[in-house]
Amino acid sequence: MLSKMDAPAAHPDHDHQACIDAALNTARELCREKQQKLTKTREKVLRLIWDSHRPVGAYTIMDSLAEGEQKRIAPPTVYRALDFLLELGLIHRINSLNAYIGCQDPSHEHHCYFLICTSCNLAIEVDPGGFQGAVGKLQKNSGFDIRQQNMELSGMCQHCLETAGD
Amino acid sequence: MLSKMDAPAAHPDHDHQACIDAALNTARELCREKQQKLTKTREKVLRLIWDSHRPVGAYTIMDSLAEGEQKRIAPPTVYRALDFLLELGLIHRINSLNAYIGCQDPSHEHHCYFLICTSCNLAIEVDPGGFQGAVGKLQKNSGFDIRQQNMELSGMCQHCLETAGD
DNA sequence: ATGCTTATGTTATATTGTAACACGATATCA
DNA sequence: TGATATCGTGTTACAATATAACATAAGCAT
Numbered sequence: 001m002l003s004k005m006d007a008p009a010a011h012p013d014h015d016h017q018a019c020i021d022a023a024l025n026t027a028r029e030l031c032r033e034k035q036q037k038l039t040k041t042r043e044k045v046l047r048l049i050w051d052s053h054r055p056v057g058a059y060t061i062m063d064s065l066a067e068g069e070q071k072r073i074a075p076p077t078v079y080r081a082l083d084f085l086l087e088l089g090l091i092h093r094i095n096s097l098n099a100y101i102g103c104q105d106p107s108h109e110h111h112c113y114f115l116i117c118t119s120c121n122l123a124i125e126v127d128p129g130g131f132q133g134a135v136g137k138l139q140k141n142s143g144f145d146i147r148q149q150n151m152e153l154s155g156m157c158q159h160c161l162e163t164a165g166d
Numbered sequence: 167m168l169s170k171m172d173a174p175a176a177h178p179d180h181d182h183q184a185c186i187d188a189a190l191n192t193a194r195e196l197c198r199e200k201q202q203k204l205t206k207t208r209e210k211v212l213r214l215i216w217d218s219h220r221p222v223g224a225y226t227i228m229d230s231l232a233e234g235e236q237k238r239i240a241p242p243t244v245y246r247a248l249d250f251l252l253e254l255g256l257i258h259r260i261n262s263l264n265a266y267i268g269c270q271d272p273s274h275e276h277h278c279y280f281l282i283c284t285s286c287n288l289a290i291e292v293d294p295g296g297f298q299g300a301v302g303k304l305q306k307n308s309g310f311d312i313r314q315q316n317m318e319l320s321g322m323c324q325h326c327l328e329t330a331g332d
Numbered sequence: 333a334t335g336c337t338t339a340t341g342t343t344a345t346a347t348t349g350t351a352a353c354a355c356g357a358t359a360t361c362a
Numbered sequence: 363t364g365a366t367a368t369c370g371t372g373t374t375a376c377a378a379t380a381t382a383a384c385a386t387a388a389g390c391a392t
Contacts, residue, residue, distance in 0.1 A: 037389095039339070058379070077340060079380065084339095095261035096316060098348095098379060115310045124308065130300035135319065138292055143324030144281045150262060151317045153301065158309030205370070224348070243371060245349065250370095264348060 010053035010124050012159055020050045023102050027090050030106055036088065041073075045081040046102070049091055054121040055099030058082060094123060096152050101125075111149035117157035119164065124157075176219035176290050178325055186216045189268050193256050196272055202254065207239075211247040212268070215257055220287040221265030224248060260289060262318050267291075277315035283323035285330065290323075 027046055031038040038046075048064050049056055058078050066072045082100055085091040089106040093099070094114060101114075104125045113131070115124045128149060139146050156164075193212055197204040204212075214230050215222055224244050232238045248266055251257040255272040259265070260280060267280075270291045279297070281290045294315060305312050322330075 037338085041340075071341095073340090074342065075380070076342085076382090080340075095318070115304070115308055115312070117310070118313070124310075126304055126308070130303055131297060134296035134300065137296055138281070138319070142281055142290065142292070143327070144283070144290075144319070144321050145327055146281070146319045146321040147284070148320040149317075150320070151315075152261070153304070153310070153312045154314040154316070155310050155312040161309070161311055203370085207371075237372095239371090240373065241349070242351090242373085246371075 010122055016053075019053075019102075020047065023050045023090075026106060027088075030088055030090065034088065036084075041077060042081045042084055045078065046085055046090060049085075049100055050102045053101070053123060055094040055097045055101040055116075055123050057097075057099045061100075092125070094152060095150065096154070097121075111151075113149070113151045114153065115157070116152055116154045117160055118154050119156055119160040122157050122159075176288055182219075185219075185268075186213065189216045189256075192272060193254075196254055196256065200254065202250075207243060208247045208250055211244065212251055212256060215251075215266055216268045219267070219289060221260040221263050221267040221282075221289050223263075223265045227266075258291070260318060261316065262320070263287075277317075279315070279317045280319065281323070282318055282320045283326055284320050285322055285326040288323050288325075 024043070024047065027038055027043070030036075044065060045061055048061050051064075058075070061082075062073060062075065062078050065078070082091070082093075086093060086100075089109065090103055091100050092103050092112045092114070094101055094116065096116070101123050111128050113126045113128045115126055116122070128151075131149075131151070135146060135149060138144070190209070190213065193204055193209070196202075210231060211227055214227050217230075224241070227248075228239060228241065228244050231244070248257070248259075252259060252266075255275065256269055257266050258269050258278045258280070260267055260282065262282070267289050277294050279292045279294045281292055282288070294317075297315075297317070301312060301315060304310070
């Protein structure tokens, strides 16, 4: 999450293996807490999603799962795993891309705020904190009971801006 | 837009015919300005979208267009009209629903902020103003050049809260 | 072992969206 | 007036994403 801004999570040369390990450990722990099972399939799907900091489509996940296996897994199995992971908050769905990405911090209930680079597809989850004032006002003014927040901010990431000029 | 909050645009008993008329007039004017043509098909699609304050799917629009006609129109025609209207900012796409809704104010370039009722599907476009501070900070901290903002806040609208209890 | 619950396999199909090429209408201009 | 250029639509086929419905298997509780 983009709170400690000195070293953004998905910086091109961060230690990504650490991301994956952390995510899987968190997942295992969360499953223990909630008495849910992180089965082989679910873990494989989660690992594939964490393979990058870019949203991945369900069918891409299917293809990756198929690599080196005799049998292709069918869509429902992937979608079930995705549903499970979404339910637990271990991943998010990026609606504008029909794709899925790992959640930076499944431990607290929180919403889905992302910066998405239209050039390299990088998606960075950001701290929704700064937006809660405005959300609160909106809720008060509109009479809506807001239960889910989803924000997708698209543009160019720093790295792409630097390498591509403008 | 939810700035003048005394009389929310989509209140159950507002004068909806006025909404439709206003939308179509704005559309005609905008097309004149931008030297674009609001053809019969495009106008019909826009009118159908403005038929309610609820997001409508492309295939629903197709079905509506087919009513009372001999020939069904094919998907590409509808999607072309939708693309045209999106391009001009006359409608928005609600990504979480794969559906389209009229834009309250196509005259200024602006982003896509919506309150969506999960019970009755009502979608109210809201003023993004209150969020721009946080967006600006984010942009500065992240190095992203944010070009498009899309926010979908889901929950229960006042009317549903009142009629359904909780 | 027997049954219960949960996870996965399997088949078919629904829903949303596009590619590619053909046709037609309208505008422009020699 | 007719050539031609541009834009919008028609038509067919298909891609991409997601789900329904039912069958099987795997784990676990008595």
